[in-house]
Amino acid sequence: MDAEDQKTELSEKLDSLDIDELKDLRKTVDRAIASYETRKRQEAISAAEQAAREHGFKLVDLLGNGKAGRGRKTDAGSTGGAVKYVNPDNPEQTWSGRGRRPQWINEALDSGRTLEDLAA
CATH class of the missing domain: 4.10.430.10 (Histone-like protein H-NS, C-terminal domain)
Structure with missing residues (x-):
């Protein structure tokens, strides 16, 4: 099954759901997105910490007070x-x-x- 067939099948399944089921699905998708973003952020922090260690530093030492950017x-x-x-x-x-x-x-x-x- 190619991507276009999967989209068509998913669209048909969504069309068959009532409003409460769609709202529940939206909550589930929102949680999945938040979880994904949290995992990716943690992976990026871990990679940055590893890179800092490889150069003999701690990430917090390189960032000062722990916050990047201006403010x-x-x-x-x-x-x-x-x-x-x-x-x-x-x-x-x-x-x-x-x-x-x-x-x-x-x-x-x-x-x-x-x-x-x-x-x-």
């Missing part, structure tokens, strides 16, 4: 840019000068300090 950093402590200002009362609090001012900056300015006083 916003989500690492804890990420400031979104170079530190320009530091809280003299708590050096762990920093600000890049971008985005909304942190509360500690506003409090320092209200108490008479300037941004230059807080410069890193």
Whole structure:
């Protein structure tokens, strides 16, 4: 039986199903597609990990934080840019000068300090 005959036979079988059977079939096909994509993704990850090992690396080391491509950093402590200002009362609090001012900056300015006083 060639591919065209198989398509014709499948089409005839589908035409004989009622709506509930077709919906069940669609769910089954959707699950099969998701399973296929998951398997292929895992195969690709495994191949990439193997290639990294062959070159003496771990895949996570090559990808940095484990995500490829561009995007916003989500690492804890990420400031979104170079530190320009530091809280003299708590050096762990920093600000890049971008985005909304942190509360500690506003409090320092209200108490008479300037941004230059807080410069890193």
